[in-house]
Amino acid sequence: MTSQAQGVLKALRDDLVRLQDAQHQAERNLGRTSDTVQSTLQEVDSLKSELAAVGVKYADMQELKAYVADLCDCLKSKAAYVEELEDHMKSLMEERANSAAEMRESTNEEDYKIADASVSSALDVLSRGGSHAAxxxxxEDAASAVEEKLQGVGSTPELDEFGRNINLMHQAAAKGRAEARKARWEKERQKAKDLDFSSEDVNSASESEAKRFDSRCEEVLQAAASVFADAAPEFGSLPSVCRRLGEWKARYPKAYRDAYLSTSLPALIAPFARLDLLRWHPIFGHDVGFDSQQWYTELDMYGQSQPVNPVDSTEQAAGLVAEDPDGDLVPQLVLVP
Known part of the structure; x- marks a missing residue:
């Protein structure tokens, strides 16, 4: 083989090596490009998922924003009714308390007059050497005389311009107190015979006064039940409001915190609690505690019935789930003016 042929063969071999190197480089570039494309496609899919989640969250936030705004408007329009019912119930309780105080004062005064007359008569007889029976x-005669005088027995009727005896109402009230006093004294005598020295509070309100109070309270409670009657179901009851806000808290804890809803929540639920508390009358025989009422149960369980599966996966959201910001919701509610 001539030297020229050997040179051509060597050149061809060198070209082959360069082409093989170029092929290997192209294959490596193709692999890197394929990996880059695959990674890019994965990022695109991830961004699509995140975009869809953000879209859902944005729609939910807008819906919740509109819900809270409508709820505030609803509560603002109902606030005057709630305050009016509270004032009316307060007036009823003050009237009942004043009536009970006046009746207790009258009863004590009459008891004193009867006891004073009885003791004076007994001492007068004993001072003149009379027997204990006398x-x-x-x-007893002195007590009966004072009792009849207090009841207006034999008193001259006092007529108004229409000829009605205006003393009849006072006489009826005095007779009622006399009957209550007689029953109370008889009970005390029986307790003394049985050596029962326990004491009990005496209900100073008459039966008619108690019925009148209960009737007027029932009217207030019926009016309270109709305050949210014209509101949509999602705004008109505390369970509906707590359920809606509790779902927000469970799904978007970070957004829930950023919206300062834990701070605003007592003001949002206070009207419902205030309406429910109209039924709480511990002074006048209604001994059901407020901790058995609906508002207390709802707030005590607020957020706990919702599954904690937050959409927000940040560390702040995880910390919010771990430490409930509404743990002191009931004490905070007491501070709402």
């Missing part, structure tokens, strides 16, 4: 008889 003293007891004199005390």
């Amino acid at each position: 003293a007891a008889k004199a005390a």
Whole structure:
């Protein structure tokens, strides 16, 4: 083989090596490009998922924003009714308390007059050397005389311009107190015989006064039940409001915190609690505690019935789920003016 042929063969071999190197480089570039494309496609899919989640969250936030705004408008329009019912119930309780105080004062004054007359008559008989039986008889007669005088027995009727006896109402009230006093004294005598020295509070309100109070309270409660009657179901009851806000808290804890809803929540639920508290009358025989009412149960369980599966996966959201910002919701509610 001539030297020229050998040179051509060597050149061809060198070209082959360069082409093979170029092929290997192209294959490596193709692999890197394929990996880049695959990674890019994965990022695109991830961005699509995130975009869809952000879109859902944005729609939910706008819906919740509109819900809270409508809820505030609803509560603002109902605030005057709630305050009016509270003032009316307060007036009823003050009237009942004043009536009970006046009746207790009248009863105590009458008891004192009867006791004073009885003791004076008995001492007068004993001071003149009379027997104990005579003293007891004199005390009983004096008590009966004072009792009849207090009841207006034999008193001259006092007529108004229409010829009606205006003393009848006072006489009826005095007779009622006399009957209550007689029953109370009889009970005390029986307890003394049984050696029962326990004490019990005496209900100073008459039966008619108690019925009147209960009737007027029932009217207030019926009016309270109709305050949110014209509101949509999602705005008209505390369970609906707590359920809606609790779902927000469970799904978007970070957004829930950023919206300062934990701070605003007592003001949002206070009207419902105030309406429910109109039924709480511990002074006048209604001994059901407020902790058995609906508002207390709802707030005590607020957010706990919702599954904690937050859409927000940040560390702040995880910390919010771990530490409930509404743990002191009931004490905070007490501070709402």
